[in-house]
Amino acid sequence: MSLRAKRALLAVAVATGVLLTWALLWDRTDWLASPAAVWEQLVATLEEPSTYADLLATSRRLFFGLLIGYGGAVLVSLLVRQSRWWKMFVGPYVLVLLATPSIALALISLMVFGLSDLGVYLAVAGVVFPLIVISLLEGLENLDRGLSDMTIVYRFSGYDRSRHQALPEMAPYLFAAFRNVHALAWKLVVTAELFSTQDGVGFQYKRAFAFFETDRLIVWSIFFVTMVMIVEYGLLRPFERVVFRWRA
Amino acid sequence: MDRAKIHTLQDFIDIDQLGFTYLGSQRDALAEVTMSVAKAEFACILGPSGCGKSTLLNVLSGLVTPSAGRVAIDGQVIYEGGRRIADQMPPLGYVFQDDRLLPWRTVRQNINLALSSAGIGKSEWNEVVTKYLRMCGIEAWAEAWPGSLSGGQRQRAAIARALSIEPTSLLMDEPFSTLDEVTARFMRKELLDVWQRTGQTIVFVTHSIREAVFLADNIYVMTSGPGRVAERITIDVPRPREYEDPHLTEIERDIVDSVLEYWGYYGETGGTKAGER
Numbered sequence: 001m002s003l004r005a006k007r008a009l010l011a012v013a014v015a016t017g018v019l020l021t022w023a024l025l026w027d028r029t030d031w032l033a034s035p036a037a038v039w040e041q042l043v044a045t046l047e048e049p050s051t052y053a054d055l056l057a058t059s060r061r062l063f064f065g066l067l068i069g070y071g072g073a074v075l076v077s078l079l080v081r082q083s084r085w086w087k088m089f090v091g092p093y094v095l096v097l098l099a100t101p102s103i104a105l106a107l108i109s110l111m112v113f114g115l116s117d118l119g120v121y122l123a124v125a126g127v128v129f130p131l132i133v134i135s136l137l138e139g140l141e142n143l144d145r146g147l148s149d150m151t152i153v154y155r156f157s158g159y160d161r162s163r164h165q166a167l168p169e170m171a172p173y174l175f176a177a178f179r180n181v182h183a184l185a186w187k188l189v190v191t192a193e194l195f196s197t198q199d200g201v202g203f204q205y206k207r208a209f210a211f212f213e214t215d216r217l218i219v220w221s222i223f224f225v226t227m228v229m230i231v232e233y234g235l236l237r238p239f240e241r242v243v244f245r246w247r248a
Numbered sequence: 249m250d251r252a253k254i255h256t257l258q259d260f261i262d263i264d265q266l267g268f269t270y271l272g273s274q275r276d277a278l279a280e281v282t283m284s285v286a287k288a289e290f291a292c293i294l295g296p297s298g299c300g301k302s303t304l305l306n307v308l309s310g311l312v313t314p315s316a317g318r319v320a321i322d323g324q325v326i327y328e329g330g331r332r333i334a335d336q337m338p339p340l341g342y343v344f345q346d347d348r349l350l351p352w353r354t355v356r357q358n359i360n361l362a363l364s365s366a367g368i369g370k371s372e373w374n375e376v377v378t379k380y381l382r383m384c385g386i387e388a389w390a391e392a393w394p395g396s397l398s399g400g401q402r403q404r405a406a407i408a409r410a411l412s413i414e415p416t417s418l419l420m421d422e423p424f425s426t427l428d429e430v431t432a433r434f435m436r437k438e439l440l441d442v443w444q445r446t447g448q449t450i451v452f453v454t455h456s457i458r459e460a461v462f463l464a465d466n467i468y469v470m471t472s473g474p475g476r477v478a479e480r481i482t483i484d485v486p487r488p489r490e491y492e493d494p495h496l497t498e499i500e501r502d503i504v505d506s507v508l509e510y511w512g513y514y515g516e517t518g519g520t521k522a523g524e525r
Contacts, residue, residue, distance in 0.1 A: 150348040153309045153340065154413075155365045164361055168352040246352045246393040 033215035041215040042222065050199075055223060058200040061117060062189045065124025069185075070178065072125065073132035078162060080133075081140045090133070098130040102184070106192045115196035123192045128181045135180065139173030140166070171243055178236070186228055259320075260287040260449050261308070261417065266317035267330075268303050276474035277303045281317070283468050283477045285449060290440075292460040293453045295470030296511045301453045304475070305419050308451065310337040322416050339366060341410025341448075343420040347402040349394040355381070355405045356390045359412050366413040380408040383442055400431040404438070411442065417449040424459070433491055436463060440487070457507055461500050462491050469503075471510045478510040 001009075019035060026032045033041075045051050079086045097105070106123035113119035143166060151161045167174075193202020201224055208216035266281040277300040285291040295301040306312045307319065307327070319327045326334045349358045359377045368376065381387040384404040386397075394402055403423055410418055424432040440463065443450055454460050460467045467481040481503055485495055 146344065146346060146348050147350065149306075149311055150342070150344065152311060153342045154362045154409075155337075156361065157365065160361060160365060164350060164353065168350070171352075246395060 031214055033218065038215045038218050042219045045216070045219050045223075051223075054199050054201060054204055055227065057197070058189055058193065058202070059227065061120045061193070061200065062124065062185055064117075064121045065189060066128060066181070066185055068121055069125030069128030069181075070132055073129050073136060073177075074174075076129075077133055077136035077140060078166070080137060081166075094130045094133050097126055098134070100126075102127040102188055103191060106188060107195065110192060110196045117197075119196060120189060120192045124185050124188050127188055128185055131181050131184075132177045135173050135177035136170065139170045143169055168243075175236075175240055175243075179232075182231065182236075183228060186224065190224065259284040260289070260322055261285040261291075261451065262318075262320040264318040266304070266307065266314050266319060266327075268300065268307060268312070268314045268316075276315075278307075278314070278476070279474040280476050281470075283480065285451060285466075287449055288447045290443060290450045290452065290463060290465045292464035292467045293451065293470060294455070294457065294460045294467050294507065295453075295475060296455055296472050299470045299472045299511075300475035301470055302421055304470075305342070305421050305451070305453055308417075309340055309342050309419055338417075339413055339415040341413060341415040341418045343403070343406050343410050343418070343423045345422045345425055347394065347399075347406040349402060349405055349409070351394050354391050354393060355386070355397075355408075358394070358405065359409045362409050362413055368413070376412050377408075380412045381405075383411070383445070384408040385438065398431075399427050400435060403427065403435065407439070407442070411446060411448075414446075415448065417451060420450065420452045422453055422455065425454075425456075432459075436491070439463070440489075444487070457500055457504055458491075458496075461496050461503075462489055467503075469507055469510055472512045479506065 022032075023035050026034045076086075076090055080090055102123075105126045106120075109123035109126060110119040113122060147165055147169070148161075151165050156164070190200070190202040190205065193200040194206050195202075197203050201220055204220045205217065208214075208220065262284045264282055266278055267276055268278040269276045281304065293301050293304065303312065307314050308321070310326075310332075313330070313332050314327055315330050317327065318325065318329070321338050324334055324338060326332065326337065349355070350361070353361065356377055359380070360373050363373050363376060364370070377390065378387065381390055384407055386401055386404045386408065389397060389401060389405070394405065397405065403426075407423070410420075424435050427435065436459065452460075452463060454463075461483055464483050467483065468477050469479045469481065470476065471478050483499065485493070485499070489496065
């Protein structure tokens with residue numbers, strides 16, 4: 001049996017185990033819904049059109065939050081590499097952002113920017129930004145000196161040096177940094193939504209919690225995890241394969 | 249064998265009293281290096297490890313500024329008195345010990361980048377790349393990733409890249425030292441072949457006496473650190489030369505003693521020279 005088949009079998013076995021345990025034990029608790037009830041709720045929720053609007057809203061917030069946070073981090077890291085002044089300027093801000101608990105950042109952002117989407121974007125960006133800057137700066141320290149010399153001797157323009165040397169060399173760090181913050185960002189979006197929005201996964205959590213509907217909570221968690229998986233396996237991994245296709 | 253420095257109209261690379269000290273270091277890497285290379289000359293710089301020969305190439309290529317001395321290339325003064333004078337370095341091809349191809353770009357893309365940086369128009373790239381890849385015998389691997397090529401093929405790609413910008417001079421830092429001997433021999437012949445066709449000035453750094461004797465018009469023997477040029481040895485053997493030519497062996501034997509002396513092997517501590525008993 002191939003390794004891949006073994007892995008798949010193991011995953012299925014674990015899932016089956018979890019389902020069985022759930023099916024056997026759910027009515028021993030007074031808070032857990034039955035698998036059957038959850039399944040019914042799942043189907044019903046999928047049939048509601050508003051579900052897709054909610055999923056889309058959360059995805060959109062994640063996308064823009066990550067775009068601002070990650071994009072800002074890449075820019076700042078490249079700037080810091082260029083000059084010492086930037087390093088001194090940026091350093092304290094990164095530390096402060098890093099030290100602030102993410103929930104605090106989320107709340108401050110929502111208060112400052114109103115309970116709007118911008119507030120959510122910046123909450124995510126603020127949490128993600130320092131984590132990525134730190135990963136990227138470490139990567140930038142470790143750039144191959146030999147290749148840098150080559151680009152100097154062959155008179156590459158600054159743009160070419162960034163695009164053809166620094167950025168590709170940073171690719172492993174860029175991907176690792178993204179993975180570090182990806183799941184965190186999803187969780188943060190949902191948390192921010194709990195406080196501020198009228199749609200999205202977080203809003204649905206709030207509703208389910210208010211009415212103590214554990215079946216809805218589980219259904220929305222399944223949706224949430226599915227979205228994270230789609231990004232990881234449907235977007236990130238294929239992209240990664242293309243970026244690293246030069247590796248023999 | 250002449251020690252005098254003779255300025256001729258043909259001086260293409262003129263180095264006068266060059267010195268270099270690493271920041272924070274007491275010892276000089278290079279001290280009072282004086283040499284000149286004629287146009288279209290194949291010059292070998294022969295020195296032991298640590299004598300500063302790579303530093304010398306780094307100075308010529310513009311990577312570092314010397315602490316003292318004057319360097320002129322093709323009549324243009326590049327450095328004087330420890331400062332860089334020229335705004336623009338003349339176009340140079342540089343082949344490093346390790347190929348330093350961008351591993352995430354194909355061979356063709358690597359060369360395209362060098363061409364683009366040298367200000368050569370996009371419309372010419374295809375033609376130029378094909379020409380020099382063919383000259384170096386690796387046309388078939390134009391679209392290959394460097395990681396899928398052997399060491400020799402990668403070095404040939406690096407040489408093609410250096411040639412493609414049609415530089416005034418080619419700097420080569422022990423480019424074959426990481427290759428196996430058979431590949432290295434093949435590459436030396438190829439290099440001479442290419443040199444005869446392009447007529448560029450080549451400054452080739454090596455620590456192998458045999459390699460220097462085979463390749464060079466003139467060998468510039470450097471002392472061990474702080475490096476200085478001890479002697480210029482002209483190799484009068486007509487081309488094409490054979491690596492196993494007994495005449496070359498004779499020359500090698502003649503110069504090995506003085507070379508090793510410059511490199512500090514026959515000091516007061518003893519050791520017997522080859523000619524003595």
